Structures are given as C-alpha cells and as structure tokens.
Amino acid sequence: MAQLQVKKPHLAPKRSSFSEQTKDAISGYLYVSPFFILFAIFGLFPILFSFYLGFQRWNGLGEMEFVGFRNFQLILSDPLFWKSLSNTMIMWILGTLPQLIIGIILAYALNSALIKFKSVFRVSIFMPYVTSTVAVAIVFGIMFNSQEFGLFNVILGLFGFDPVNWGTSEWGVKVAISTMVFWRWVGYNTIIYLAGLQAIPNELYEAAVIDGATLRQKIMFITIPLLRPIIIFTVFTSTIGALQLFTEPLIFIGRSYREEGITVVLYLYREAFSNMAFGPASATAIILFLIIIVIASINVFIANRIAR
C-alpha cells in the first residue's frame, strides 16, 4: 500500500493534475449550482418579470394588456403614493436619527472603564431585537391607544398634557410607528457601535489626555473619526430598512391603510393584494427600487466625501 502511494505521482503526474483540475471544476460548478438554480427561479426571473409587468394591465387572472407607461403615470399622479413616500421619508428620519445618536451615546457609556454589570446591561439593551416585529407592533399599538387609558396617554397625563390621538392624527401615527422602529433597533446599533469603540486603541485616549484634551475633544477628534466606517454602515443599513418599512404600519393602522401611516411598501402591498392591480403594483416596486438606488448612491457619495 505504502509503496503504491509513493509511486503514484511518478507514474502519471500530468494526467493526474489534469483530472484534478476537471474534478475541481465539475465539483465547483456543482456545489454553487443550488444557489444559482434557486435564485434563477425565485429571484432573477421574478425581478425581470416585475419590469415586464410594470408595463402591463393585469389582475392576475385574465389576459395581459400592454399599456406603456400608463401604470407609472397612474402611480405618479396618485396623491396617496406621494403621501406614502413622504410618510416613509419622515418615519425614516424620526426612527433612524435618534436610534443612531442614542446608540452611540449608550455604546460610549457601555465602553467606559470599570462599569459593573456590563453584561446585564448589554443583554437587556439587546433584547428588543430578539422580539419579532409583529410582536413589537402589537404591544406598542396597544400602548399607543388613542383613548386616555392608553399607556402613553397616561404618561402624558402625568405631565399635564392632553391625550394624543395616536391612531389617527398626522404626527401621532408617525411618532408611534417610529417609536416601534426605534425601540427594536437601538440596542442592536448600540452593540455594533460598542464593537467599533472597543477596536479603538486606548493609547490614543491616553496620549490625548497627556496633551490636555477635554472629553469633548476626545470624542470629536478620536472617537467619531475612528468610528466613521461603522457609522456609515449603520446609516446605510437603517436607511435601506426604513425605506422598506411594512410590518409596523400594517399592524398599527390595519386594513384601513390610513393615509397618515401608509408607507411605500404598504402601498405596493395594497395595490397588489387588495386591489389586484398587478401592473401598478409592479410599477411601484420598480419606483421603490429606483428610489433605493438613488438614496444608496447618495449615501455612498457622502460617505466617500467624509471619508477623505
């Protein structure tokens, strides 16, 4: 046996290396094929078909009819679509900005030396992320009850404010939905920032202290610049997430699709599965895709700008 193994390379080195290559190639294609086959069926084809459907009139059953840009005209002249777009943008700012700022502050606090119970704080702050979006939306939906016994209205009452119509007022709905997003994601971002902060070497701070830097200066000139890649990452992901907001508004405002809280994806869902208007719904999906590309590019552009 041992002899055979030693001899083997001498017998046919060329042939064996050739078959090795083919073997590698065949298995290589074979092993990556499940992804590509499934993606072709459930990913690529649907995307291409969406672009096709965007130019058809179709309710899912009868004949398709080519209508040119009519679906896009229909969507872009629908005030409810613009309302859904502006709602999405407002809730993006309301939900994302406080989330990132408070996330950095909490990460900074967690990262300060000599903190006891660090892991207890970490676990509690992260826990909302493990809660499902549906559960979050249901719980907060009940807390944001418009009656005066709703928890948030009771709290407002303690401070002498009148109850707010969370379910139906223009800003009430948006604040309620943004709070849900904020609560579920702030801990997640905190932990990500914490990982970034822990990667900053302590010597930098020590050197700054020797040079007489204040806390504010340390944050401005060491922490923020070194955290920049992670900040850019979190802004990027939370922006994409916010543009796809769906579950919270659907649970909170329900089948009424109230215009105070309708988002672009909710509008799309309504067009497709309530109105069975697959053409306009596909046109909405394409418009959303373009908006995401534009905003993502702006993000990347700004990120590159600051990174210099």
Place this chain on the structure above:
Amino acid sequence: MSEKVYKKFSISRAFVYALLAIASLLSIFPLYWMFVMATNHNSVINKVPPAILPGPQLVTNFTNVLNTIDFFGAIWNSLLVATITTIGTLFICSLAGFAFAKLRFKGKEVLFIAILVTMMIPPQLGLIPQYIIITKLGWLNDLRAIIVPGVIDAFGIFWMRQYIKSNVPDELVEAAKIDGCSTFRIYWNITVPVIVPAFATLAIIKFMYMWNDFLWPLVVLREQSSFTIQVALRGLIDNYVRDNGMILSGTFWATVPLIIVFLLLNRLFISSLTEGAVKS
C-alpha cells in the same frame, strides 16, 4: 485637587450608571408590560391608571387565545419552517462557500461577485411575480412556499467563504487531494468540522430571520392551518372584539421561546447577530 478629580469622576460614573439603567429598563419594560397585560382582564387594562402588576387571568387569557387562533399549530409551522430552512441554508451556503474558497474553476470570481450583487436588491422588487410562481406551483398555503425560496442566502455564502478561506488551511486541502480524497469528502470530513462556529453564527441569524419574517408568509399563507406564528398573531388583532389581555397573552407566549433561548445563549446571539453585520 485630588479630591475634586475623584468627585468629578464619581459623578460622571453615576451618570453613566443611571443612563444604562434607564436604557435597560426601557428595553425590558414592554416585555414586562406584555406579561402584566397577559395576566389581567381587559377591564383592568382599560383603566386609569393601568395595571402594572401581574393579575390572575394568565390561564383564562391564554385559553381565549387558543379559542381564537391555532396557536400551537402556528408555533409548530414556524418551528418547521425555521428549522428546515436553517439546515438547508447551512448546507447549501457552506458547500458553495467551500467551492468559492478552496476549488479552482473558471468564472469563479464573476460568479462570486454576482452573488454579492444579489445582496443589494430589495426583496420587494420581485414580490408579485414570486407570488404568481408560488400560485402556479400550487404552493399557496404550503410551507414549501417559504422554505424553498428561504434557502437562497447570498450573505450566507459570503460569510461561509470568508470563514473557510481563513480557517481551513490550503495545505490540508492539497494533501487530501493528493491522497485521492473526493472534493465532497474534503468538504464533509475536513471543512465541516472546522467551520462549526460559522454554522452557529449563520444558524442564529437565519433561524431568527425566518421565525420573525412576516411580509412573505402573509402573502403566500392564506389558510389558518398553514399560518406561521407571526401571521397567526395578526389574526388576534383582526378580531371584532378587541380583548387586549387575550391579544397580549398570545403575543407574550409567542415571544417567550426566543427570549429564553437568547438569555441562555446571549453571548453567542449578540456576537452572531452583530459580527456578521460588522465584518461584511
């Protein structure tokens, strides 16, 4: 001088503690409140000031949940969907990641970049045709509609490739090839045992994603018998009579399993769910 520094130090420390304590309380409070409501009668909930202590209605509220939705059926469906999809994803992604990391074949780089590009596409773009395909396949109200597309995971392939590249030595793979090992045996006997930590990370990310997913199950599951727990929970609030004690009871018991697993494995959970994000 030194006393002053000490004092200032302790004040800022107290501030840090207060901040973290408040943040922790606010993070836990809705979960606690969910439990309080799940054990109280609706009339106690709709009272000023509302109840803040657990009440005696634990069993009654949950019985009402069982009368409204098929709670355990939905939990079972969710378990089935999340488990099968996770196992499938681990296998498909590690196999593909292994090919990208350790095998030589033409067009490898292009194919890998193609996978990365698919990560940028928002999932809603293909939503309607996907629904049509599922209808044509006859998979409406069938868990396969969620499991089969669910195993497509570009991030998983990326993650596995990076891990295999830096943790499975090339020399080992080459030596195994010279010994005449088939590529699948190199994958199964050499690579898989080494990448268990990467499996754990991906499994947690995937399982949680599938357990919490809502939009796609909502689109393809229309009959109660096929509902996952998230879709079933929505059925609670769709009722004509709003019994908040019952609603929050269902929501609480649907949330508890994942919270318990999280508390038991909190280090692994937190590192898996955030490292994956940071490193990519």
